[in-house]
Amino acid sequence: MSEPLSLALALMAGALLGTLFFGGLWWTVRKGVSSGHPAAWFLGSLLLRTGLVLAGFYGVAGFYGVAGGQGERMLSCLLGFLVARFLVMRFTGPPVASREREAGHAP
Numbered sequence: 001m002s003e004p005l006s007l008a009l010a011l012m013a014g015a016l017l018g019t020l021f022f023g024g025l026w027w028t029v030r031k032g033v034s035s036g037h038p039a040a041w042f043l044g045s046l047l048l049r050t051g052l053v054l055a056g057f058y059g060v061a062g063f064y065g066v067a068g069g070q071g072e073r074m075l076s077c078l079l080g081f082l083v084a085r086f087l088v089m090r091f092t093g094p095p096v097a098s099r100e101r102e103a104g105h106a107p
Helices: 005-034 038-061 071-092 098-103
Strands: none
Touching: 005 038, 005 071, 038 071
């Protein structure tokens, strides 16, 4: 596989992993705060999300990892992961009207 294609696939894999991780976190917070057992929601979600991301990064690294010369792929995957974080934050943030309303009062 060519190097640019490998980096592009790693970037897309990182974006998918980031979307799953941070989208799952957003979903967990929404469900967990209204649940009767929020600790179970948060702990279960943390274990599942972290396990998926670690397995995904391990898959991107391949069998040789960074020592086998795959450091560029790992960095590309990490970049995709971080880009997904900002995109999920952007799309799941509060609406503009609620941000203005919150800033108008004092504690």
